[in-house]
Amino acid sequence: MARENFASGKTAIMAMAGSAIGLGNIWRFPYMVGQNGGATFVLIYLFCVLLLCLPIFIAESTIGRCSGSNTFGAMAKLAPGTKWKWIGLLTVITPLIILSYYSVVGGWSVDYMLKSVISGFSSDAPEYFGRFTSSVWKPLIFHTIFLSLTCIIVLRGVKAGIEKFNKASLPLLFILIVAIAVYSMTLPGASEGIAYMLKPDFSSLSARSFAYAMGQGFFSLSIGVGAILTYSSYMKKDESLIGSAAGTAIFDLMFAVIAGLAVMPAVFAAGIEPGAGPGLIFETLPYIFSQMAEEAPLLSRVVSICFFVTIVFAALTSSISLVEVGVSYLAEEHGYSRRKAVLVIFSIAWTLGAVCSLSFGPLAGVKLFGLSAFSFCDVLTSNFLITFGSLLFVIFVGWKMDRELVRNEITNGGTLPFACRVFKPLYFMIRYVAPVVLVAIFLTNFML
Ligand code: PHE
Numbered sequence: 001m002a003r004e005n006f007a008s009g010k011t012a013i014m015a016m017a018g019s020a021i022g023l024g025n026i027w028r029f030p031y032m033v034g035q036n037g038g039a040t041f042v043l044i045y046l047f048c049v050l051l052l053c054l055p056i057f058i059a060e061s062t063i064g065r066c067s068g069s070n071t072f073g074a075m076a077k078l079a080p081g082t083k084w085k086w087i088g089l090l091t092v093i094t095p096l097i098i099l100s101y102y103s104v105v106g107g108w109s110v111d112y113m114l115k116s117v118i119s120g121f122s123s124d125a126p127e128y129f130g131r132f133t134s135s136v137w138k139p140l141i142f143h144t145i146f147l148s149l150t151c152i153i154v155l156r157g158v159k160a161g162i163e164k165f166n167k168a169s170l171p172l173l174f175i176l177i178v179a180i181a182v183y184s185m186t187l188p189g190a191s192e193g194i195a196y197m198l199k200p201d202f203s204s205l206s207a208r209s210f211a212y213a214m215g216q217g218f219f220s221l222s223i224g225v226g227a228i229l230t231y232s233s234y235m236k237k238d239e240s241l242i243g244s245a246a247g248t249a250i251f252d253l254m255f256a257v258i259a260g261l262a263v264m265p266a267v268f269a270a271g272i273e274p275g276a277g278p279g280l281i282f283e284t285l286p287y288i289f290s291q292m293a294e295e296a297p298l299l300s301r302v303v304s305i306c307f308f309v310t311i312v313f314a315a316l317t318s319s320i321s322l323v324e325v326g327v328s329y330l331a332e333e334h335g336y337s338r339r340k341a342v343l344v345i346f347s348i349a350w351t352l353g354a355v356c357s358l359s360f361g362p363l364a365g366v367k368l369f370g371l372s373a374f375s376f377c378d379v380l381t382s383n384f385l386i387t388f389g390s391l392l393f394v395i396f397v398g399w400k401m402d403r404e405l406v407r408n409e410i411t412n413g414g415t416l417p418f419a420c421r422v423f424k425p426l427y428f429m430i431r432y433v434a435p436v437v438l439v440a441i442f443l444t445n446f447m448l
Pocket of ligand 1: 019020021024095098196220221222224225227294318319321322
């Protein structure tokens with residue numbers, strides 16, 4: 001089967017930014033900022049993404065484009081006869097686990113989107129969330145809907161499905177989130193929330209916020225799970241790897257900060273504690289929308305619809321990249337048709353996702369290491385597998401691949417002047433700094 005490519009560098013960036021921008025930006029980032037000291041966390045996050053996550057992103061991308069293969073095939077091709085390919089297999093499994101619980105939250109978002117269209121929220125929104133997530137059928141049905149939508153897009157292929165969907169969604173996402181942020185920042189009492197996002201208070205700096213910021217950076221940039229590797233394998237040879245990595249990181253950062261500016265000022269304006277945690281988006285915000293509805297019902301409805309449409313589309317552009325990792329593996333290594341590969345991924349992710357979904361209700365008592373199935377999958381991937389995957393990628397590029405081959409890939413055979421200039425420090429970061437930092441984070445995560 002002939003391999004497809006993204007049409008241009010621009011569409012490759014859009015696909016990668018689509019993968020990067022997701023629930024991580026709108027759901028996780030604002031509450032992490034809320035729990036970890038506001039603007040100081042934003043600053044640490046900026047530093048982590050630009051200095052540490054970016055080289056790791058470029059390393060993963062290098063493996064993908066150089067091999068032109070799925071995660072397993074890439075390792076088999078670049079390190080033939082070694083055990084590295086099994087590591088490629090690990091990065092087929094990680095995205096599957098993420099996809100499972102991601103699709104559950106994606107399903108909640110679809111429900112909230114429909115609810116904002118059909119009835120709007122009432123002041124019992126926080127209770128609604130508990131009732132809804134702990135019920136059996138409704139979240140399962142929405143998990144199924146979300147996963148099916150994702151799979152339908154992937155089924156259409158790299159160009160007609162993934163590329164086209166991202167190209168249409170990304171501008172929409174930015175327009176919507178900017179509009180919501182502008183609205184939120186003009187609410188009376190919003191200025192405290194803006195200051196909270198933008199004015200650092202260094203007394204809240206801690207080692208923990210650093211580890212969290214790195215973890216959030218990996219998750220948000222989709223690093224370490226093979227999604228960037230797979231998308232990069234669809235990039236043409238004359239595109240710049242550094243350019244696409246930087247473009248993706250900038251879009252992702254901008255989106256996270258704007259999403260924070262959309263959420264925090266509204267939270268402060270409503271006089272609510274910002275450190276509400278994971279429930280911030282699904283409990284606090286709907287409550288705020290219901291309060292707004294008392295004075296401006298129409299406007300509140302429009303804003304809440306825009307908000308949940310943004311979440312659903314952002315989640316979809318990410319989940320398709322998670323599906324594509326497994327699909328490209330099954331199609332290329334086992335000769336599956338795209339349809340069969342998508343069906344297999346759907347079945348596995350649906351089943352594991354169903355267990356995650358039920359772990360809020362009937363299966364709440366079933367614990368793994370003291371965690372519910374949902375939290376277990378989240379902690380296992382976010383704290384361990386993503387860091388481990390990233391570590392293996394940087395070791396592979398820094399220590400296993402031939403330096404000249406890496407240089408050739410990153411500088412496009414020496415034809416990209418900027419890439420040539422920064423190659424040396426970049427390689428140093430990939431070979432020495434990144435592995436040390438990753439091991440440190442891995443160990444910190446064990447202790448946290
Ligand atoms: N980056 C996505 C987000 O922020 C999540 C994701 C992780 C997607 C890993 C693909 C791979 O929501």
